[in-house]
Amino acid sequence: MSKTALADKSGLSLSAVSDHVERLLTEKLIKVANVGKSSGGRKPRLYTLNRHAGNVVAIELGTSSVRVALCDFDCSIICHDRAAVDLAEGPENVLKRVLALTGKLMSGHGIRKETVMGIGIGIPSPVEFISGLPVSPPIMPGWDRYPIREFWAKHFNCPCYVDNDVNVMALGEHAKGLSFEVDNMIYVKIGTGIGAGVICDGSLYRGASGSAGDIGHFDVGADVLCWCGNTGCLEATAGGKAIAGKARELAVTGRSRFLQTVLQEKGELSLKDIRAGIEQLDPLCTELIRESGEWVGRVIASLVNFSNPSLVVIGGGVAEFGDVFLASVRQGIYRRSLPLATRHLQINKSILGKMSGLIGCAFMTVDQLILGSTDNKPETFLTSSR
Template sequence: MEMSPIATAILKVIRRSRKPLSKADLVKMTSFSLATVNEHTEFLLRSELVVETERGPSTGGRKPILLTFNAELGFIVAIDLESTHVRVGIVDLNSRILTSESSKDIDVSLGPSAVLEKIKAIVYKLMEQLGVTSHQIKGIGMGVPGPVRYSAGITTSLAIMPGWENYEVNQFWSRHFDCPCFVDNNVHTMALAEQAVNADSEHANIIYVKIGNGIGASIICNGRLYRGSTEYAGGIGHINIGHDKLCYCGNRGCLEADAGGRAIAARAEHLAQSGQSEFLRRLLEEKNKLTLADVRKAVVESDPVAVELMRECGNVIGDVLAGLVNFFNPSLVYIGGAVSGVGDVLLASIRQSIYQHSLPLATRSLAIQHLSLGESAGLIGAGMLAAEEIIYGHDVIKRIASVQNIAGER
């Protein structure tokens, strides 16, 4: 049995509301008649997709019954994979994290089989902790650090994820779980999470920027995620900025070859070896190799060379984003990812470059800020990705609803 478009529309309003709603609220918010709302909310109640909660305040008659989405119908496995670490969680159908675990024992260059087997072991461990069975897992959402053909659940980039090109990630999970799997670039999953948390925001045109080892963007246009004709929209890390450094993609001059996480760590090592930063030199002597975390430590300790390094990186990233702001005219730019956690100096320099190099009309109502969810954005977004596809899918009744309560309906 398929859910009607009207029932789906009402369910979306109920689920995305931050508070329980009465039927009168639904009439106002959907423009459906009270009779229509009554009919379809009864269907949602029988299917247990919606449940009754406390009564609302009276406006003169009986107190109205309030409705809320039933997020306890099942569980979602959420996976946020980066090139050198992963975070795995079990979330409810509202993508509320119930339990999670991070692992740095990950290297995507080892190929999909080795990496996914490690992740699978973490998934089973978390399920055991919660007492969740495979039957209760209704979907799997996974963000990965490279391009994805979303409609097919296939990773597509050999350069970013060696050995993963045209790998059917969804098929791996389907061998272990009887539920759908949805795979996307983790910049997009991050954007989905922030968009859901800020559902009441007036911003409908947004650029989300993730600055990690790579640099990518997610574009929300008129409230919808824009994927592009080949589902590769947002690859700003490979915009040429005019330097001669070789990027892993094979080209020279790419943004992330100069301002991505690996590039920043390499530049910090050069500054240490050349004696320009005594603080970084001492760290290099202790560890033999510098990481982004070391650069963050140097910035926190106000090492002037490290601070200037991050300011330079912010400037070049901001220059690229200024072009996007002129072209796309968003009202909000979010900055996230591991590099953004280095400190406010990066955000300040990005903001300065955008305002300096964008046209005044494009920045008149522009806000530029850190992600509100921080490191949790990717995991929450991965859960959101799967939950929304399932809940608003044509076979939601079969997958998660209480079929026995509506078996006689046609």
């Protein structure tokens, strides 16, 4: 982008943009890309991220596994790997496992600690972004207010940023996915749990205490008890666990011969089996996914009415069911949304898929490094978070 375009986009004055550009050129975080088209006068210089400025470590913690990626400074993934972890083993044990995996990746690809400029982590918990602390995580026992950044500061001499997993997925999708041009976007992840990440006027919106986007416990009026103690929560009605539970019932009662056979053979049922059922044209498997999609769509309709985005991106494991799921989500949205709110609304499946979280972790890190925020240097937060 040119300085003029950067000023437009950021709302900063041209002189402020020039100051930032000079600093970032000196720090070698950006470089001159080429010379743009002239609109009459001198041709403007265009600036771009310097992908060789250094490396970024992206870490995505899930309930049962962790993904780690090494990226260049342009958020492109150089290499990645995953490993099984159990979050219930507590932060020390889990993070040691993640550190080992990171070390293995680095030595395997000849990347030294000194070139790592920052570490970005997405975790399945509400996060106080400014301190990087998990806050009352419902599915991470023992992690409440655990200083994750401090752990990494013992091993790397660079800043570390922590955010909620769905937030980083939304960031990834916004930065490198469907469209960076879209200013108002909602990313909805439908996996075991259901959550949303909100891009509001061009930036990630975290809310007053970092819990924005928590849509898993929207009341959809269904007669199901949720682990949170309420009834009718979206997650308990349409999430991956709910789908698997209903599939089990269809198998046990013999209503779906297909699922019954699979359950008898394997002793358990997963989302993969339901996908196989859809491919084999088992109508009850298709119905399960359609039903989930409609519930999700009805809730997204409310979000669309309330926040009037121009793009909704559907991601997560259940979204992998493809067109059957997406069509019923769309139907649910159009049925309950107001005409004005859906007039220019796009509803699409994530194109980054499983990579959106890792790319988002890298983007969050590069974004913060570019901003030059000084409140997250190891020497600062090592004392402040104690």
